[in-house]
Amino acid sequence: MRVEVERGAIRPLDPASEDEIDWVARGMRQTLIEVEGEAAGTALYTLGWLRDRVRFHLDAHQCTGQVWVAEAAPGVLLGHTIVRVETDDTGRRFGLFSTTYVAPAQRRGGWASQLLRQGEAWMRERGLPEAATWTSATNTPLIRLYARHGYAETADHVHEVTATRMVRLARPLA
Numbered sequence: 001m002r003v004e005v006e007r008g009a010i011r012p013l014d015p016a017s018e019d020e021i022d023w024v025a026r027g028m029r030q031t032l033i034e035v036e037g038e039a040a041g042t043a044l045y046t047l048g049w050l051r052d053r054v055r056f057h058l059d060a061h062q063c064t065g066q067v068w069v070a071e072a073a074p075g076v077l078l079g080h081t082i083v084r085v086e087t088d089d090t091g092r093r094f095g096l097f098s099t100t101y102v103a104p105a106q107r108r109g110g111w112a113s114q115l116l117r118q119g120e121a122w123m124r125e126r127g128l129p130e131a132a133t134w135t136s137a138t139n140t141p142l143i144r145l146y147a148r149h150g151y152a153e154t155a156d157h158v159h160e161v162t163a164t165r166m167v168r169l170a171r172p173l174a
């Protein structure tokens with residue numbers, strides 16, 4: 001489903017487009033570099049692994065998920081968010097924002113908020129009672145973005161590889 005917004009559109013990634021899969025994988029890598037620094041960000045995952053991670057979210061046999069992209073004009077991508085259904089330790093299903101990225105030149109234009117709303121709508125359509133994401137405790141832009149949309153910290157842990165403190169941000173979905 002394509003959703004027209006003020007200056008473009010939010011739509012599902014085209015699963016037949018290797019260029020779009022590559023664009024999202026590169027955004028995931030850029031996110032790691034921004035959050036963890038150049039050395040750790042590039043060492044954590046190869047671009048090939050990140051492309052496979054995008055494909056995993058598009059494969060209904062492996063995952064109930066979706067990759068949403070934002071475009072200013074047809075085919076001109078500027079951001080993405082990846083969502084999937086997860087199950088917690090008690091067996092309860094919830095919606096997870098796996099990752100979100102907006103190209104630097106387009107930031108503070110409301111695109112991440114649009115992607116967040118679209119991800120929540122996708123989760124509501126599946127009857128999920130809660131939306132959540134994990135991020136580094138130092139990622140102020142993302143934490144403020146989610147706070148603005150009513151999310152609160154519900155858990156934390158220290159990342160086993162990077163030793164970064166990670167926080168879980170969540171909100172109930174009406």
Ligand SMILES: CC(C)(COP(=O)(O)OP(=O)(O)OC[C@H]1O[C@@H](n2cnc3c(N)ncnc32)[C@H](O)[C@@H]1OP(=O)(O)O)[C@@H](O)C(=O)NCCC(=O)NCCS
Nearest residue numbers: 031100101102107108109110111112113135141142144145
């Ligand atoms: C976090 C990110 C997705 C925000 O994208 P964006 O399109 O600029 O966000 P929006 O314009 O929709 O901002 C919505 C609100 O989020 C908050 N916010 C966004 N960027 C912020 C910043 N740099 N500092 C403080 N608050 C910020 C603000 O409350 C903002 O509302 P306002 O502009 O009216 O004050 C973007 O900075 C990004 O891609 N960062 C790198 C990738 C990343 O860290 N991803 C998350 C990994 S888990």
